[in-house]
Amino acid sequence: MKDLPKRQKIFFVSIYISTVTLFILSLFLNYISITYDDWKVVLFFTILTIITESFTVIYLEISFSTTFAITLASYILLGPFSSTIILISGFLFRIIKLEDGTYNHFFNAPLYGTLFNCCVQTLPIFIGNYFYITIGGKFGVNNLFESIVPLIIFSIVYFIFNTFIMSIMLSFYINKNVLYCYFSNIKLGIINYVAMIPFGVMLAIIFQYYNFRGVIIILCPIVLARQIFAMYIESKTQYIQTVEALMNAIEARDEYTQGHSRRVAEISVEIAKKLKYNQWKLEKLMVAAMLHDVGKIGVSDNILNKPGKLTIEEFNKIKEHSEIGYNILKEVKNLQYVGPVVKHHHERYDGKGYPEGKMEEEIGLDTYIVQLADAVDAMETDRPYRKGLSKDEIISELENNSGTQFHPEVAEVYLNILKSRA
Template identity: 40%
Template sequence: MKLNMKTKFYLGVLVITALSLYVYIFAEFSIGNIGMFLFWAALAVVVESLLIPMPNNTIGVSVGYAINIATIIIGGPLLATTTAGLGFLLRVPKIEGRGYVHIFNLPPHKSVFNVSQSIIVTALMSLIYVNIGGRIGEFGLAQTIAITLVGALINTSIISVYLSLNSELKFIETWISNIRGTFPSSLAVGSIGIIIALAYIGYGYGAVILFFGPLLLARYSFKLYIEMRNLYLSTIQALNKTVEAKDPYTSGHANRVEKFAVDLAKAYHLPFTSIQNLKTASILHDIGKIGIHDEILNKASRLTKEEYQEIMRHPAIGAEIISKVDFLSDITTIVKHHHERYDGKGYPDGLSGDEIPIEAAILTIADSYDAMTTDRPYRQAMTPQKAIEELVNNAGTQFHPDLVKLFVSIMDN
């Protein structure tokens, strides 16, 4: 992935910050003994090599956070920061489709980012720990809880800024969509780090190896979560491909509708969860068409009354299909009611006004606009301006009037 100027500048800031923090820590703190350093450095490299790629393949998660917490408590800032940096620098994770990835076959900017980010997060955590009363080699409950929370926030924030700058997305959207699901798991892994530190303080290196098992169990939980997300995304795409194979018109339609719907939902200030549901519903809103005869879907002339009544069944069919899939159940009502009308003359249930879920009302406008501006076998596409006029003329009857005004303002910008 090529870096833009903003990302390059941000990367430079991270490097300078990491170097400054490390120089300060190197001058103010010591490691203790070489045996301790080698042991924890090796452990850091091992756990960082057990990387689990996220579904978007832009980031990965590891259980190295537990080792960071443990080394801060037992060895202090210099031990923790050095081992954390080495863990990222020397790790050799195996990535599906790419084989083993290491510093010699990874783009330089990624290695620089990974090491800098690791040093900054661990350095800040360790400095906070000693400055709020934490003692090196002793367990402080309040101090450890504080750095576990702060560390997770700093880590996710640094990564999200990096991704948002290079993708031109808003920070909060990137933070939520890419990392939100891993935050609770990071706190859980951090708690294992506390247990590892207590084991070392009380019983030495052998106990640390003993508690390495729970750390691997935490990694397995991480892996299950990521695989579940992969399955979720794959299922959505498979369902979408099924509709496209059934109705050639649908190819590209769902993705365009998704964009229009999400833009409108954001302008309406819907909460994040509602927007995510709307994104999924936009992709799958026509899934019910798999229950409609091909000759009706692909008819090159206008439909008869009977054929149109058959088409009108597709929202209910789609809702029935989706309701059987647990992780899609939240979008059932959106799919079912995306052909309702504001005046109550829509289908399948004749809902009107505020009875129609706001997500479904948004989807109705996005779907209608794309349908009007797309060529069909029996008519030419309208111009965008003409389609906007149709929306305005039917505001308050077919479409939610406030949403139409908002959509027009979006399209005018």
């Protein structure tokens, strides 16, 4: 922990202290009672938690876990004390396979991180439990009907506080505003939590009446849901890897634009986030930006790698790459939506671009975003015949060409981004 930045250390310690303080306060005010439930039941739900946590599915910023269903069921059946013990034990003994093939577990994870993860899960239970008890919630399946509203409130409070704590942590790593991280995580995580609430309730009811054997019945659809999501994530990962491989193949032929498509994608996503694109639209835009120059496959290496300025004839050959790219992608079912961006990313807002001279709203906003990102990266990058432009020079270019070359709204958004940078 000594290597962590100071503000991160302060945050970790504050979470530790808050969790312990709230637990003691809850005991003192009788919101939590130390109970001695059947050890077999506690062990059973602990094993379920270990399994579900060990099989958490992660993709980009999205994680899918069925643990909340187990936590909710144990909370209904056993109350806050035992459900907290179960959840902590699940986190302590989980084994997660990382992308590089190694495994993360209690014995190779830093202690401060393990403690933090436990607190992140248990602190929202204590806070949610306060609301649950205050508005009349009771434990046990027999009291479930009259406790439905308190249970929903408990789930909402748990989700809000769990997400908020994790968003603060995420903001340290990606250097983004906490509220930005918070609302992004809410949009990504709410489906998972909402889906797990009915599963948790059903799990508690079935366990109450059918004991251990009955749980296997309800676990089947939970495991199936996890497996379907895992298959979806695997297909998405393979899809992105295929796009990246194609992008790398394009850039391997053009030594002067190494990394260009990736930078265009990064700039495009940065602009789109300011324009409130949702995750689905962001992903589509990112793919379009990564493949915007795919048509260069059909352009001669001699022209692509010419160290000096191009002749008019050579430039006309280069201009063909947008239509070549469109014709390639229109035959690929899962990439047809990229076609219009690839074809028109050299058009201009005033209609003086190519290949069709389209203007203003004849072209979609995605295309204008990639068009500006493409131009900005070209301005920033050193070429054999000129040095890259400075930030102030790029700002001047965007201001002078907003409404002519560039879409005014897109140009304004990126100008604000540039001006906000130190």
